[in-house]
Amino acid sequence: MELTITEHIVRINIIAPQGRIDAFCAPELRKQFEVLLGKNEIKFILDLSAVTFLDSAGMAALVSLLKAAREAGGDVKLVWPKEEAAQRILRLTRFDRVFDIADNQKAALSSF
Amino acid sequence: MLNLKIALITTYPPGNGSLNEYGYHFVRFLRQKTGVAEITLLTDDLPEGQSYPTEETPGLVPLQIIPCWKFESWHNPWRILKVIRHLKPDVVLFNIQFASFGSKKIPASLGLLVPMLAKVSGYPTIVLLHNIMETIDLKNAGFNSNPLMEKLTRLFGTIFTRLLLTTDWVALTIPKYVEIVEKKYHTHNVLLAPHGSFEDSPALSLEAELAQPLQIMAFGKFGTYKKVEQLIEAFRLLQSENRPPLELVIAGTNSPNAPGYLEGLQQKCSEEKNIRFTGYVPEEAVARIFGEAAVVVFPYTSTTGSSGVLHQAGEYGKAVVLPRIGDLAEIISEEGYTGEFFEPGDPSALAEAIAKVLDNPERRREIGTQNYIAARGLPIAEVVDWYLLHFQALLELRDQSANGAALPQPSGQPSGQPSGSGITILDFGLGILDCMVAIALNLKSKIKKSKIG
Numbered sequence: 427m428e429l430t431i432t433e434h435i436v437r438i439n440i441i442a443p444q445g446r447i448d449a450f451c452a453p454e455l456r457k458q459f460e461v462l463l464g465k466n467e468i469k470f471i472l473d474l475s476a477v478t479f480l481d482s483a484g485m486a487a488l489v490s491l492l493k494a495a496r497e498a499g500g501d502v503k504l505v506w507p508k509e510e511a512a513q514r515i516l517r518l519t520r521f522d523r524v525f526d527i528a529d530n531q532k533a534a535l536s537s538f
Numbered sequence: 539m540l541n542l543k544i545a546l547i548t549t550y551p552p553g554n555g556s557l558n559e560y561g562y563h564f565v566r567f568l569r570q571k572t573g574v575a576e577i578t579l580l581t582d583d584l585p586e587g588q589s590y591p592t593e594e595t596p597g598l599v600p601l602q603i604i605p606c607w608k609f610e611s612w613h614n615p616w617r618i619l620k621v622i623r624h625l626k627p628d629v630v631l632f633n634i635q636f637a638s639f640g641s642k643k644i645p646a647s648l649g650l651l652v653p654m655l656a657k658v659s660g661y662p663t664i665v666l667l668h669n670i671m672e673t674i675d676l677k678n679a680g681f682n683s684n685p686l687m688e689k690l691t692r693l694f695g696t697i698f699t700r701l702l703l704t705t706d707w708v709a710l711t712i713p714k715y716v717e718i719v720e721k722k723y724h725t726h727n728v729l730l731a732p733h734g735s736f737e738d739s740p741a742l743s744l745e746a747e748l749a750q751p752l753q754i755m756a757f758g759k760f761g762t763y764k765k766v767e768q769l770i771e772a773f774r775l776l777q778s779e780n781r782p783p784l785e786l787v788i789a790g791t792n793s794p795n796a797p798g799y800l801e802g803l804q805q806k807c808s809e810e811k812n813i814r815f816t817g818y819v820p821e822e823a824v825a826r827i828f829g830e831a832a833v834v835v836f837p838y839t840s841t842t843g844s845s846g847v848l849h850q851a852g853e854y855g856k857a858v859v860l861p862r863i864g865d866l867a868e869i870i871s872e873e874g875y876t877g878e879f880f881e882p883g884d885p886s887a888l889a890e891a892i893a894k895v896l897d898n899p900e901r902r903r904e905i906g907t908q909n910y911i912a913a914r915g916l917p918i919a920e921v922v923d924w925y926l927l928h929f930q931a932l933l934e935l936r937d938q939s940a941n942g943a944a945l946p947q948p949s950g951q952p953s954g955q956p957s958g959s960g961i962t963i964l965d966f967g968l969g970i971l972d973c974m975v976a977i978a979l980n981l982k983s984k985i986k987k988s989k990i991g
Contacts, residue, residue: 449874449915482713482732483874483915493923518716518730520707524927 438538440531442473447484447512455484459491468500471534474507480515492525503527503534540573540930545627545661547580547607547618547634547652550590554791554818555582555609556759557668560846561633562821563736567919569598573926578602578625580618582609607649609794610640614649622656629929630661635668636695641795643694650698653705662932663705664925666731670715671695672722673864675763675840696722703727706932709925712869731925732873733846734918737825737853748832751783751812754892755831757819757847760788761796763840770807771885776892777812784896789816789827828854832902833895835859838866839882848875852913857895857905859888874912876905 439462443455462470472488474480492502504527507513516522528534549555551562561579568577576599581590583605590603606621607614622630632653639649657663671692702708703723709731710716719728754773758764766788773786792799800815807813819827828834834851838861848870851858858877860866867879878901880891895902 449912452915481872481874481915482730483912486916486920489924489927490920493927515713515730518713519924520729520928524931 436469436538437467438469438471438535439467440471440473440535442476444476444478446479447477447487448479448481449483452483452487455487456490459487459494463491463494463498466498468495468498469538470495470500470502471505471531472502473505473531473534474512475505475530477507477512478509480507480512482515482519485515485519485521488525489521501526501538503537505529505531505534540926540933541575542573542629542926542929543576543578543625543627544568544574544929545578545580545622545625545630547630547632549633549638550579550581550603551821552588552590553582553584554759555794556635556638557633559736559821560668560733563918564633564922565601567922569595569601570919571599571922571926573930574599576600576602578604578621578627580607580621581605582607607639610642610645612645612648614639614645615652615655618652619655619659622661623659627661628933630656630663631925632663632665633668634665636671636674636698637795643691647694647698650702654701657705662929662936664707664709664928664932665702665705666709666711666925667702668711670710670719671699672718673715675864699723707928709928713872714865714869729928731921731928732916733849734916734921735849735853735913736846736918749785749830751785752832752896753785753787753830754833754835754896755787755789755827756835756837757789757827757850759790759793761793761799764793764836764838766803766837768883768885768888769835769837770803770813772888772892773813775886775889776896779893781893781897783812786813787816787827787831788814789819791818824850825854828856831856833857833859833892835888835892836861837888838863840864845870848873848909849913852909855906855910857902858909859891859895874908874915876908878905 441458441462445451447455470491472491488502488504495502502525504516504525506527506529507516516525516527526534526537528537546561546565546568548561548564549558550565551558561581565577565579568574579590579601581603584590590605592603594600604621606617611617630653634650634653636650637646639652640646653663653665672695674695699719700723703719703725706727708719708728710719710728711731711733713730716728716730720726754769754776756764756766756769760766769788770786773784777784788800788803792801804815807815816827828850834847834856836845836847836858840863848858848860852875858875860870860877860879861882862879863882870877878891878895881887895905
């Protein structure tokens with residue numbers, strides 16, 4: 427019997443911001459995304475469980491990462507924020523239907 | 539990869555109907571997107587002697603402009619649908635508000651039927667609705683002064699909102715508006731797509747660039763809920779105080795619903811040389827007009843949605859003075875903006891609010907910087923991406939449905955249904971029910987009043 431064993435390692439970056447993601451701090455988050463994308467990273471988990479507030483400027487930062495990652499053949503999975511103030515924009519923009527969103531990091535990892 | 543043919547029903551410069559500027563900037567960025575193969579604008583007819591731009595720019599998505607509707611016309615549904623059917627677009631997008639197709643009830647209503655008819659005709663349809671009837675102060679917005687007519691207008695507003703909701707998605711620009719519509723209409727095919735700022739990344743205007751004498755500027759289409767009489771009064775008050783000379787710049791045109799309004803005012807102020815009426819401001823002059831202003835004033839008597847002018851003021855880092863009406867303060871703070879507020883109807887309160895900004899460069903910079911950051915947070919180029927993502931999701935669901943797969947319905951959401959299947963007799967029934975409930979409530983309150991009387 428011949429046996430071929432291949433190891434396939436998938437690099438997934440887990441980013442876990444904390445606190446508010448709004449117009450004031452979204453530019454910093456975008457910068458971090460750009461650094462990672464610049465290193466050809468294309469698969470991401472954004473763990474929003476510790477995010478306390480998300481506004482549309484913050485949402486725009488997440489969508490820009492999704493767009494860039496998908497264009498490069500990757501994807502972005504989210505972990506649901508615990509706070510209602512952070513869940514609200516995700517629901518109102520209906521991006522809860524565009525992003526894959528898991529309840530925790532483990533579930534998000536297994537969805538890749 | 540998408541290869542979309544998009545039909546966009548909108549106003550567009552040099553047409554001066556409301557939302558023309560939003561249409562212009564939306565299209566400007568839509569043309570730069572990969573995944574879009576062709577854009578056709580279904581615009582309003584221009585007055586004789588004017589024409590839409592026809593030149594093609596290499597590297598941009600091809601743009602075709604077909605004038606096929608007219609403000610106040612009863613023929614708009616037939617004309618627009620005929621063009622849509624001829625084009626056979628992948629998606630149809632409407633950039634509208636309640637009075638886009640007319641200020642009179644019948645043409646306005648007929649125009650609002652078009653999105654539903656496009657959907658019924660089998661085209662995936664999204665409506666970007668810039669205002670909702672539930673938050674418009676009709677009396678102050680200049681639509682109705684008669685209470686009975688106001689109730690009737692609201693009733694029709696409810697019915698037409700329900701009919702707009704029969705399309706695949708209704709996009710609203712303010713989070714609170716989405717929640718109001720979800721709650722009132724028990725629907726989930728409404729989503730938040732914020733207004734977005736028009737410019738890519740203009741530099742923050744510096745104090746040194748301000749015109750001298752300092753300018754107080756109001757920008758927009760005036761005459762209905764944007765009225766400048768009290769601003770002129772406030773300006774006179776400011777000038778009578780001991781401060782350096784000022785200039786009041788009223789930039790823009792009449793609202794299509796208020797012809798002759800600015801001309802009348804201009805005549806009354808003809809002796810006051812430091813009150814300047816600019817008339818129509820072409821796109822290339824917008825940056826200068828905002829850049830030179832020390833403060834941008836919003837002389838509104840009502841709010842009808844997210845303010846394009848506020849976003850523009852933010853793009854140029856301008857301090858703003860706003861009326862304390864309805865939930866405007868809450869709305870702008872949700873979008874990250876700030877400003878100085880005044881009680882509407884009182885020119886001295888307006889003068890006081892302007893003075894707080896005008897006389898305090900520190901405060902002016904503070905407000906301007908916050909507004910600049912808010913505006914840069916979400917450029918319209920990214921809002922356009924949001925629409926493309928929703929188009930993609932919509933078409934994927936339609937394809938799944940065509941292939942016989944069960945449609946995912948997260949949270950019991952009805953959206954994403956295959957084209958043409960979203961409208962049921964139930965929708966019409968609910969519209970009629972709205973009508974009957976409102977009439978019954980109206981009668982009940984009248985009976986109560988007559989008993990009390």
